[in-house]
Amino acid sequence: MPEHQIIRIEPENARLRLDFRELWNYRELLYFLTWRDVKVRYKQTAIGILWVILQPLLTTAIFTIIFTHFARFETLQVPYPLFALSGLLIWLFMHFSITMATNSLVSNASLVTKVYFPRIIIPTASVLGGLLDLILGFLILFAMMFYYGINITWKILLAPLFVLEAIVLTISFSIFLSMLNVRFRDVKFALPFFLQIWMFVSPIFYPLDVFPENWRILFYFNPLSGILEGLRSSLFGQNFDLVGISISTLLIVFLLIMSTLFFKWMESEIADLI
Amino acid sequence: MEVIRAENLSKLYYLGGLRHNSLRDTIASIFKKHKLDLHKQELWALRDVSFSVRDGETLGIIGNNGAGKSTLLKILSRITKPTSGRAEICGRVGSLLEIGTGFHSELSGRENIFLSGAILGMKRKEIEKKFDEIVAFAELERFIDVPVKHYSSGMYMRLAFSVAAHLEPEILIVDEVLAVGDMAFQKKCLNKMQDTNQSGRTVLFVSHDMLAITRICNRAILLSEGKIVKEGNATDVVSEYIASSSKISHEKIYDDLKSAPSSEYVRLRRVRIVNENRETCGSFDIRHPIGIEVTYEVLQDGHILLPNFQVYNQNRVHLFTIQDVSAEWRRKEKTKGEYVSTAWIPGNLMAEGSFLVNVAFVTYLPRQILHFNALEVVGFNVFDPMTGDTARGDYTGHMEGVVRPLVNWETHRKSISVKA
Structure with a gap:
């Protein structure tokens, strides 16, 4: 930090400007809060980190049993367990992170009312704390892809792009909902319903192909559809639905901007509201 | 050089009224807006507070509970914004409004030093450099890898303060955090703060311990109902406060x-x-x-x-x-x-x-x-004005005893050699 920085304290400023230099100065705090969330999560559990692997695997097994024996989905050339696991990894990460992050500002009230730092770090750290699980999950997915003998194409190089989109989308929802939850504790109760509905309208355990072609485009206005379809196309070497992915990507950028603006707008009041 | 300048700082809180915590209240308030305004109670926690602090000065802030001391510190720490007025602070600010900020009970002492240090604004390298010193000050060498939930409250407090005491901001803002813990450690902390003061750092210090205020601070301001009622030499302000707050006057x-x-x-x-x-x-x-x-x-x-x-x-x-x-x-x-x-x-x-x-x-x-x-x-x-010519001599800590006479001392050397 510079020797003589001047801090100006003024009433509500209308400037909705994100101070990137300040955020950069606080990068170590983001790291430490993320590290704390990871460290604390599986404390006092009997099998600890095994849960990270068990959760997606068990859910995949259940989905596989249900959707290959009772209701059959045509998942192109991809074996259903791979199809389901790839979607579930992303979904479980989002579900878990958004749930944790929504409550993060409130559960860190003692920090928020006692120390200054850019508040956006708290929900962001909550999301980043889930990344370790996501990485482990992908290792299992790759192992299974190898087992099923999936042909790896150059398209897999684009996979990180869609994971990044998933992270950005999660952060957007997290910062928006965490701030909204400071003001309205109703959010905490409404969230499980919202997430459940979101899960059913997203192509997590069914492919978008089950819908007629001219209806499919509508699904991309759910940005998660673009992420899942794009990710699977890159993993399993299928064709990208470029229009759909573009719509979803633009929406994700838009949501990030809007939720950040909302957060900045509410930020100055947070210590008085919490 | 002035490092803090506050001009007409005011903070308005609404009691009741505005603070809906649930959606239902807000929706309801849209429909009965006028009714709500009636029983919306205003409270000026601070009203037109202006002062300045020079480089290296230690300013005490005193006043009754609810006088606005904590609100003032929160504004200067950027935790909450003023309703009107402005302030400028020149330099790196460290705030200590609570003991053990950011501690997590599941983590070990070692982990909490890093976490709390980072939250209070220390760089990772700084923490690594001072780590041994922090542990030694807290006298917790043996327990540093034990989760703090197994600490006694005294150990917890010592660790927390030790982290805070090793902060090196240019401007330190301290709320009543010394009021906890055992006497011996309190003394150690007060001495540490005085070191802090002597190394030329600017300190804002809120306390109900008037002796600590007169001992540590050069200057003080007395707040009452959100306004500054007296400002000046710490001892004068303290005596004014004691006179105004105790029922027994002089x-x-x-x-x-x-x-x-x-x-x-x-x-x-x-x-x-x-x-x-x-x-x-x-x-x-x-x-x-x-x-x-x-x-x-x-x-x-x-x-x-x-x-x-x-x-x-x-x-x-x-x-x-x-x-x-x-x-x-x-x-x-x-x-x-x-x-x-x-x-x-x-x-x-x-x-x-x-x-x-x-x-x-x-x-x-x-x-x-x-x-x-x-x-x-x-x-x-x-x-004691700490001038060095009292019974304290050069000692600046807490002194026991119900009276403190200044007596004459005589010491003579009886012999040159020392018996083996």
Whole structure:
């Protein structure tokens, strides 16, 4: 930090400007809060980190049993367990992170009312704390892809792009909902319903192909559809639905901007509201 | 150089009304907006507070609960924004508004040092560099890898303060955090803070411990109901605060003859504490004499009447009793009229703290009579200005003892060799 920085304290400023230099100065705090969330999560559990692997695997097994024996989905050339696991990894990460992050500002009230730092770090750290699980999950997915003998194409190089989109989308929802939850504790109760509905309208355990072609485009206005379809196309070497992915990507950028603006707008009041 | 300048800082809180925590209230308030305004209560936690602090200064902030001290610190720490007014701070700010900020009970002492350090604004490298020092200051070498949930509250507090004490911001903002913990560690912390002060750092310090304020701070401001009511030399502001907050003042006047302490021989009219210039005064430099002055009416001729004062400290320990033993009045009968007697307690005798005085009138000859004894009539307090020429010498920490006389010392060397 510079020797003589001047801090100006003024009433509500209308400037909705994100101070990137300040955020950069606080990068170590983001790291430490993320590290704390990871460290604390599986404390006092009997099998600890095994849960990270068990959760997606068990859910995949259940989905596989249900959707290959009772209701059959045509998942192109991809074996259903791979199809389901790839979607579930992303979904479980989002579900878990958004749930944790929504409550993060409130559960860190003692920090928020006692120390200054850019508040956006708290929900962001909550999301980043889930990344370790996501990485482990992908290792299992790759192992299974190898087992099923999936042909790896150059398209897999684009996979990180869609994971990044998933992270950005999660952060957007997290910062928006965490701030909204400071003001309205109703959010905490409404969230499980919202997430459940979101899960059913997203192509997590069914492919978008089950819908007629001219209806499919509508699904991309759910940005998660673009992420899942794009990710699977890159993993399993299928064709990208470029229009759909573009719509979803633009929406994700838009949501990030809007939720950040909302957060900045509410930020100055947070210590008085919490 | 001014490092903090606050201009007309104000903070308005709404009680009730605006703070809906649930969606239902907000939706409801849209429909009955006018009704809501009626029982929306405004509270100005701060009102037009302006002051400045120079580089290296230690400013004490005192006042009753709810006077706005914490709100002021929160604004300067950027935790909450002022409703109006502005402030400028030049330099890196460290705030210590709570002991153990950011501690997580599941994590070990070692992990919490890094976490809390980062939250309080330390860089990772800084923490690594000072890690051993922090552990040693907290005296927790053996337990540093144990989760803090297994710590005793004393250990927890020591670790938390130790992290905070090793912060090196240019401007340190400290709320009442020293009030916890055992005495020995409190002393250590106060000394550490004074080191902090002596190394030229600017400190804003809120405390209810008036001795700590007079000891550490050069200057102080007294807040009352969100406004600055007095600003200046720390000892002056503290004595003003003590005088205004304690029911026992340094002057008591009995206007009503009926309720004045009296007997058939004597009636009390006024008691006050005075300084050498005979001015009413509530706060004394430990080096200066303290006068207890009584004004009384003698109602009958021909009796020996002696004023008698009993002095107590704030813990109600009876320190001593003084009465008029002067050759002039000791055995002399007084005639009717109004009299003023003053007893002078010499400088360099009282300890620091606040004191209460009972006022009695006695007669010993020809027979013993206690005319009356009025309890806790006046009070005064004593501070050490830390000039080095008092009984403290160079010691700046907490001193035990109910009195603190400055005595003469003699030391002679008896022999040149030392016995083996």
